[in-house]
Amino acid sequence: xxxxxxxxxxxxxxxxxxxxxxxxxxxFFAGYSQLPRQVQGLDGAPEWPAVRALLxxxxxxxxxxxxxxxxxxxxxxxxxxxxxVLGVDLSQNMITRARADTDDSSIxxxxxxxxxxxxxxxAFDLVYSALTFHYIRDFERLVSMIASALVSDGDLVFTIExxxxxxxxxxxxxxxxxxxxxWPVNGYSVEGERRTDWFTKGVLKxxxxxxxxxxxxxxxxxxxxxxxxxxxxxxxxIEMPFLAEELERPMMLLVSARKN
Amino acid sequence: xxxxxxxxxxxxxxxxxxxxxxxxxxxFFAGYSQLPRQVQGLDGAPEWPAVRALLxxxxxxxxxxxxxxxxxxxxxxxxxxxxxVLGVDLSQNMITRARADTDDSSIxxxxxxxxxxxxxxxAFDLVYSALTFHYIRDFERLVSMIASALVSDGDLVFTIExxxxxxxxxxxxxxxxxxxxxWPVNGYSVEGERRTDWFTKGVLKxxxxxxxxxxxxxxxxxxxxxxxxxxxxxxxxIEMPFLAEELERPMMLLVSARKN
Numbered sequence: 001x002x003x004x005x006x007x008x009x010x011x012x013x014x015x016x017x018x019x020x021x022x023x024x025x026x027x028f029f030a031g032y033s034q035l036p037r038q039v040q041g042l043d044g045a046p047e048w049p050a051v052r053a054l055l056x057x058x059x060x061x062x063x064x065x066x067x068x069x070x071x072x073x074x075x076x077x078x079x080x081x082x083x084x085v086l087g088v089d090l091s092q093n094m095i096t097r098a099r100a101d102t103d104d105s106s107i108x109x110x111x112x113x114x115x116x117x118x119x120x121x122x123a124f125d126l127v128y129s130a131l132t133f134h135y136i137r138d139f140e141r142l143v144s145m146i147a148s149a150l151v152s153d154g155d156l157v158f159t160i161e162x163x164x165x166x167x168x169x170x171x172x173x174x175x176x177x178x179x180x181x182x183w184p185v186n187g188y189s190v191e192g193e194r195r196t197d198w199f200t201k202g203v204l205k206x207x208x209x210x211x212x213x214x215x216x217x218x219x220x221x222x223x224x225x226x227x228x229x230x231x232x233x234x235x236x237x238i239e240m241p242f243l244a245e246e247l248e249r250p251m252m253l254l255v256s257a258r259k260n
Numbered sequence: 261x262x263x264x265x266x267x268x269x270x271x272x273x274x275x276x277x278x279x280x281x282x283x284x285x286x287x288f289f290a291g292y293s294q295l296p297r298q299v300q301g302l303d304g305a306p307e308w309p310a311v312r313a314l315l316x317x318x319x320x321x322x323x324x325x326x327x328x329x330x331x332x333x334x335x336x337x338x339x340x341x342x343x344x345v346l347g348v349d350l351s352q353n354m355i356t357r358a359r360a361d362t363d364d365s366s367i368x369x370x371x372x373x374x375x376x377x378x379x380x381x382x383a384f385d386l387v388y389s390a391l392t393f394h395y396i397r398d399f400e401r402l403v404s405m406i407a408s409a410l411v412s413d414g415d416l417v418f419t420i421e422x423x424x425x426x427x428x429x430x431x432x433x434x435x436x437x438x439x440x441x442x443w444p445v446n447g448y449s450v451e452g453e454r455r456t457d458w459f460t461k462g463v464l465k466x467x468x469x470x471x472x473x474x475x476x477x478x479x480x481x482x483x484x485x486x487x488x489x490x491x492x493x494x495x496x497x498i499e500m501p502f503l504a505e506e507l508e509r510p511m512m513l514l515v516s517a518r519k520n
Contacts, residue, residue, distance in 0.1 A: 164424060164445060167509075170436050176444055177430060184436055185424060185443040186508040189491035209510070210470060211489045224484045229471045231449035248446040249427075250469070 023091030031199035041072040047230040054256040061125040067132025071098030119149035129158040143220040150259045162250040183249035222257035283351030291459035301332040307490040314516040321385040327392025331358030379409035389418040403480040410519045422510040426467045443509035482517035
């Protein structure tokens with residue numbers, strides 16, 4: 001009975017997923033395209049220096065960029081010496097723009113859903129993904145597929161929204177009793193769907209605890225090499241004082257893992 | 261100049277540490293001794309089944325129990341077949357009671373400060389610590405010492421207060437706009453001293469981000485094997501409904517790591 005209910009709930013979630021290609025929603029896409037990181041590329045993302053520090057040397061590497069968006073990182077990997085890059089994204093809007101912005105036959109862009117994507121075995125030296133996996137319902141399937149797509153000693157480097165940032169029913173700043181900017185956490189251990197308004201109503205994400213994410217990697221055969229909970233550097237705070245609030249709670253988790 | 265100020269601040273912190281043997285404060289000790297986990301031992305700690313699942317087979321093992329308190333775990337390790345256990349605690353009260361409650365010449369109890377403790381090299385198969393490391397200022401020194409005290413493939417299993425639990429200036433329940441129990445997070449990326457009132461005023465703890473703790477282990481030569489952010493099981497919620505609030509935010513982090 002519970003299994004049957006679970007299957008129905010799973011089916012319902014799957015249907016929601018298919019409908020939830022939010023990046024091809026015109027309102028969402030119009031707002032999203034104006035984000036500094038979409039206009040300026042990697043340098044518009046304050047976490048980029050920290051992400052870059054997690055990346056291996058790229059010379060000669062075959063890279064998959066899962067959730068490649070406009071292809072900013074895919075092109076950067078090639079600039080750093082990668083021999084080939086496969087950029088994958090669910091959004092036709094994103095891939096169309098990525099193709100238009102790229103003049104390099106060693107970069108291939110593909111429209112595909114990471115919930116069902118299968119990559120060839122041992123075909124990549126690095127799998128990279130920026131701020132995408134929190135949209136994925138079945139993380140276990142995905143990391144297992146990534147592990148098989150990587151060569152031995154291949155690297156997985158990814159960023160996601162931090163579970164501290166995602167957990168609460170109403171994830172928005174509140175004040176503590178002294179008026180300090182404070183982030184609410186509730187429902188942390190209750191994993192699953194979270195819906196928030198971001199350029200459009202009810203954007204669907206999947207909350208997982210940090211332990212679930214890390215243990216999932218280890219179970220799939222990865223060794224954790226480093227993690228970061230992005231916070232601005234002192235230099236970044238001088239240049240971009242609005243980043244100070246990022247010291248109060250981490251918005252992003254950055255992970256570097258190696259296939260055993 | 262900054263280095264000099266840093267050294268002075270360090271010295272000041274060190275003096276505070278020495279004064280901060282809170283477990284020998286009579287008010288604190290009187291309250292603390294009445295906690296279920298002190299009266300009933302391991303079974304009084306709801307996270308114990310999860311901790312136990314992280315522990316290796318104990319038969320024939322040499323164990324160090326850092327922050328051993330009354331010696332509940334030290335005695336349990338012997339019951340499970342450990343050949344020797346060294347229990348270490350800063351508190352004379354705790355060690356006196358541990359010795360009185362133990363009739364086993366293979367368990368040695370020692371009063372020592374984990375900030376300066378040195379254990380012999382490659383002398384232990386398992387280092388265990390429960391809810392102690394968040395009192396330690398110099399985690400890097402401690403894990404490096406533990407790494408050298410363990411044999412190759414030796415295990416480190418420990419629990420600490422979760423950084424989500426510890427970060428905020430006022431770590432106590434608040435309500436979200438729908439009245440839901442909510443945990444405040446601020447200052448997450450600002451590591452260092454936290455003072456809270458717990459049986460006595462101004463108990464001193466050291467907040468570190470999750471990334472600092474995990475990366476510190478990896479840097480010291482450990483491979484992360486598993487982590488848990490303790491949440492009650494459905495059975496525990498039926499038996500102990502008051503644990504429901506633990507689903508809202510994790511109070512404890514449980515870590516299992518192996519020396520490479």
